[in-house]
Amino acid sequence: MEMRICLLAGDGIGPEIIEQGVRVLEAVAAKFGHDMEFTDALIGGAAIDETGSPLPQDTIDACKAADAVMLGAVGGPKWDELTGAARPESGLLGIRKALGLFANLRPATLFPELASACFLRPDIVAKGIDVMVVRELTGGIYFGQPVGDEMRDGVRTAYNTMVYDENEVRRIARIAFEAARKRSGRVCSVDKANVLAVSRLWREVVTQVHAEEYSDVELSHMYVDNAAMQLVRDPSQFDVIVTGNLFGDILSDEAAVITGSIGMLPSASLGADGPGLFEPIHGSAPDIVGQNKANPLATILSAAMMLRHSFNLEKEAAAIESAVQQVLKAGYRTGDIMEKGCTLVGCNTMGNLVTERI
Ligand code: IPM
Numbered sequence: 001m002e003m004r005i006c007l008l009a010g011d012g013i014g015p016e017i018i019e020q021g022v023r024v025l026e027a028v029a030a031k032f033g034h035d036m037e038f039t040d041a042l043i044g045g046a047a048i049d050e051t052g053s054p055l056p057q058d059t060i061d062a063c064k065a066a067d068a069v070m071l072g073a074v075g076g077p078k079w080d081e082l083t084g085a086a087r088p089e090s091g092l093l094g095i096r097k098a099l100g101l102f103a104n105l106r107p108a109t110l111f112p113e114l115a116s117a118c119f120l121r122p123d124i125v126a127k128g129i130d131v132m133v134v135r136e137l138t139g140g141i142y143f144g145q146p147v148g149d150e151m152r153d154g155v156r157t158a159y160n161t162m163v164y165d166e167n168e169v170r171r172i173a174r175i176a177f178e179a180a181r182k183r184s185g186r187v188c189s190v191d192k193a194n195v196l197a198v199s200r201l202w203r204e205v206v207t208q209v210h211a212e213e214y215s216d217v218e219l220s221h222m223y224v225d226n227a228a229m230q231l232v233r234d235p236s237q238f239d240v241i242v243t244g245n246l247f248g249d250i251l252s253d254e255a256a257v258i259t260g261s262i263g264m265l266p267s268a269s270l271g272a273d274g275p276g277l278f279e280p281i282h283g284s285a286p287d288i289v290g291q292n293k294a295n296p297l298a299t300i301l302s303a304a305m306m307l308r309h310s311f312n313l314e315k316e317a318a319a320i321e322s323a324v325q326q327v328l329k330a331g332y333r334t335g336d337i338m339e340k341g342c343t344l345v346g347c348n349t350m351g352n353l354v355t356e357r358i
């Protein structure tokens with residue numbers, strides 16, 4: 001198969017981890033006889049430094065011309081003084097919007113080899129953690145209008161708008177129900193319907209989609225504050241969580257960190273058609289940039305998600321996931337997941353170890 005992949009390495013550890021992801025993909029291409037072509041484009045702080053904009057038009061064009069996009073990370077202290085649309089983060093929001101990537105899949109799983117790194121009590125861990133957060137990614141309060149910062153009667157006042165229309169809710173609900181059918185068949189929709197009008201619409205539409213198209217899936221609803229608590233109290237109760245942009249941002253970090261291995265977790269952002277975008281859940285980790293300390297496994301596992309979701313290459317995706325598992329079994333760890341009795345390795349070596357096992 002021919003695959004054109006656009007690489008947005010971005011900032012901080014982005015370039016180091018993307019380099020390892022590419023090496024693993026090249027090994028997959030060689031082994032399974034695929035033809036992968038990589039192009040690079042600028043995003044985030046790196047794009048600001050070079051062009052003045054966090055998302056140059058060239059980058060949007062390069063992504064649209066590709067079959068899939070891999071992203072490292074954006075942001076860092078160097079650009080912290082910038083505000084609003086000038087910030088590196090707005091490059092990431094902009095590319096999600098430009099590519100119509102409304103569905104963000106964020107699996108949080110406990111790797112059995114890393115169970116002792118989990119932050120929860122052993123009796124809770126024993127029940128397992130395998131949650132898929134399906135986050136709406138191009139609407140809600142992140143993009144709602146009006147947004148502003150102005151003087152009202154002499155008082156400085158800023159505001160954002162949380163808005164969803166029924167079509168936006170319907171399409172993300174379908175993604176969640178479809179995902180649940182391939183997993184344990186349970187969806188929990190998270191909202192704040194006891195307070196917010198937008199959440200009441202959300203709940204009604206999810207309920208309707210469920211009744212009309214997915215009554216084989218089990219649906220429950222939960223308020224976001226309770227969901228935040230239940231995620232640490234007993235994460236095993238969740239299979240798929242579907243929620244809006246802001247709640248999904250927060251809950252996906254929570255779901256990820258309780259596994260104890262945020263450096264391990266991949267994500268996929270998908271639209272109705274066109275290229276998907278695949279990136280690690282963690283950020284740019286400015287404190288360890290350029291020290292060969294970053295954990296490239298989340299990026300490598302994002303590459304597996306890309307093969308599965310954008311190219312339908314299940315065998316190839318599984319080859320990457322199995323190689324990662326073998327490396328962990330053999331006791332190799334980067335600093336973020338290091339434990340007694342294991343072998344500490346850097347970003348490059350971790351990439352080598354996985355590549356060798358493809
Ligand atoms: C994420 C990040 C982004 C978000 C930031 C960097 C804009 O936190 O992907 O979860 O809030 O969506």
Ligand code: MG
Pocket residue numbers: 249250253
């Ligand atoms: Mg986030």
